[in-house]
Amino acid sequence: MPLAQELKPLEIDAYVDAVSLDAAVRALADGAGTPVAGGTDLWIQKDLGKRAYGRRLVNIRRVAALGGIAEEGGRIRIGALATMTEILESPLLLRAAPVLPATADRFASVQIRNAATVGGNIANASPAADMVLPLLCLDAEVELARWHENRIDRRRLPLAAFFAGPGKTRALPGELITAVSFDRPAAGSFGAFQKSGPRPALEIARVALCIAGRREGRRLTSVRIAAGAVAPTPIRCPRTEAEIEGVALDDAAIARALESLGREIAPIDDVRGSAWYRRHLAAAFLEEELGRVARS
Ligand SMILES: Cc1cc2nc3c(=O)[nH]c(=O)nc-3n(C[C@H](O)[C@H](O)[C@H](O)COP(=O)(O)OP(=O)(O)OC[C@H]3O[C@@H](n4cnc5c(N)ncnc54)[C@H](O)[C@@H]3O)c2cc1C
Structure with missing residues (x-):
């Protein structure tokens, strides 16, 4: 046909x-x-x-107020219309929050990156939305606006509280995402993004994991972990973060963190992979990242 x-x-x-x-x-x-x-x-x-x-x-593509990537007063603001390509190439983000460009680098193909926006990635509320994971690790807030009682009504919500289920958000009817913003990470912060799909950069993730924090020798502090395609929405893993926080990373500590991660995620079987395989991948990604710190 x-x-x-x-x-x-x-x-x-x-x-x-x-x-x-x-x-x-x-x-x-x-x-x-x-x-x-x-x-x-x-x-x-x-x-x-x-x-x-x-x-x-x-x-909304021609609304200038929805574009741009800028820093003001120690806070970084990415306009909803910023594309994955703009995030990938932003000198500010490459310097201040390189985990965002690193994630954009694993996002789809060049053609899709040139069109796909961060606002669309968040609003779409896919459990596998890649750019949401580093933003969750940065404790980002979503900035929203709607027309209400003859004026523009604005509010902010923590990104972690924005998702209500697959394809569902807590945006009010008619509410537009205008930007996403977060405090500039402290000097010495690091972040890493890992993703698996049949064609890793071209496809929706089978599992994705992001970890961020500060390295102090073999310890991590201010640890943030977010995972995608392992629950109905992208999630933070606070109990696993707490397990790792400030602890000297040896084999026993890493094993405890992996056990904790296994309890926090709830993947399903679908066309992209089985629940068992998703658990295996999420644990492998975390083990690899923690192992890197343990060996440093
Ligand atoms: C081939 C292909 C590969 C892909 N690969 C990936 C990938 O690797 N990783 C990944 O995470 N995603 C991937 N995607 C999904 C998609 O590209 C992203 O989710 C993208 O960021 C969506 O942004 P958009 O601007 O195209 O959104 P649109 O398609 O324009 O909109 C998506 C949804 O969000 C709403 N919306 C858009 N902007 C706003 C706003 N500012 N405020 C409120 N609502 C809004 C729209 O009404 C719609 O419901 C892929 C898609 C394709 C087709």
Whole structure:
């Protein structure tokens, strides 16, 4: 069958090309509209018929207020429209939070990276959203805006509290992600991202794991661990973090951390891999990263 006949028609009543935040949130008010940024998730989901969308399509790509990557007063702010390519090439992030460019480097293909935005990655709320993991490790907040009582109403939520389930967030109807922000990591901080898929950089993760913190010899402090594709949402692993915090990393300590991780994750069997294999991969990633510190 020719491809054109397999695709469902785009079911929209109106298309709004927003050029200001004001125009975008007005067009989205009360959930009447669907924002489109890079479109890399939206078009695929629309054709699969897996999610319901508002019938007014609101293109936010030309809203300048939603772009940019900048630091102000020790806080780094990444606009919702920042693409994976912009994150990969940002001199500020390469210096201050290199785990973000390192994650972008494992994200899809060049073509997808040029279109895919950080706001779309968060809003899509996939359990396997790669860029969410380093942002969780950075204790990031999501910045939100909506049109309410004739004005733009803004609020912030910790990213860790933003996800409600697969494909579900705690955003209010019509609320747009405007940015994600976090404190500049202290000097000497490190972060590492690991991901497995049939084609590691081109595909949705089978399992992904991010670890961040500060190295003090064979110890880690301010430890943060986040994992993807092992639970209904991307998760932090606070009990495993506590197990590692400040402890001299020898074989026994690493074994305790791996046991703890096994209790914190709850992967499922699906087309990308079995629950057993996902557990194995998550443990292997953590063991590799902790082993690196133990041997240093
Ligand atoms: C071939 C391919 C490979 C991929 N590889 C990866 C990968 O390696 N890792 C990974 O994590 N993902 C991957 N993805 C998924 C996708 O590219 C990412 O999730 C991407 O970041 C989505 O961003 P977008 O701008 O394209 O979002 P869109 O498709 O434009 O939007 C996605 C959803 O978010 C909503 N939305 C968009 N922006 C906002 C906003 N600012 N505020 C509120 N809601 C908003 C939209 O309405 C829609 O529901 C892949 C996709 C494809 C097609």
